[in-house]
Amino acid sequence: MADRQASWPAAAPPPPGYLPSNRAGQPQPSSFPGLPPRPVYREPHxxxxxxxxxxxxxxxxxxxxxxxxxxxxxxxxxxxxxxxxSAWLMALVLTLVGDRGVAVGIAVASGVGLSLALGFVTLRWVGTLDWPLW
Incomplete structure (x- = not known):
């Protein structure tokens, strides 16, 4: 007869800050009795x-x-x-080692600015049938 396997070990408690807490610092109870409270996920940056x-x-x-x-x-x-x-390079540097919010602003503004300039180039190209950047 096969040996019976031992039961699973008890789970370790969750790390500090994993369970949401109320104002008293105690974990909030679940809205469904018998279930553990829901975890709270936070963006690290x-x-x-x-x-x-x-x-x-x-x-x-x-x-x-x-x-x-x-x-x-x-x-x-x-x-x-x-x-x-140059703005995209700065946004890349800020994304890796700096403020990601500023990097997002730089990326959005540089995308809009470049699109605007190349839109003017395209309008000239369509109007004259000559590519203006060469």
């Missing part, structure tokens, strides 16, 4: 609105300064491409 808005504002100023260097559509488009590449 939360993003708030103020850093995103500051990234948007800084990148908008960045694109305005670079766009002001251009004297016609071709130079404006090339300066905008340079500004977008």
């Amino acid at each position: 939360p993003v708030s609105a103020l850093p995103v808005v500051s990234g948007l504002a800084a990148t908008t100023l960045w694109f305005a300064l670079f766009g002001a260097l251009g004297h016609d559509l071709v130079s404006y488009a090339w300066w905008t491409i340079v500004a977008a590449i």
Whole structure:
């Protein structure tokens, strides 16, 4: 006859902060009797609105300064491409080691700025049938 396997060991208690707590610091009871309370999941690096808005504002100023260097559509488009590449590199650096909210603002503003510039290039291309960036 086969030997009977031992029962499973008791589960370890959850780590501190895993169970949600009420104002008294005690875990909240489940809405269904007999079930454990629901876990609360938190983002380890939360993003708030103020850093995103500051990234948007800084990148908008960045694109305005670079766009002001251009004297016609071709130079404006090339300066905008340079500004977008440098902004994306900064967003990548900020994503890895800095504030992710600012990185999100930079990425959004640079995407909008580059789309706007290349939209103007496309309109010129459609109107003249000549690609203006070469």
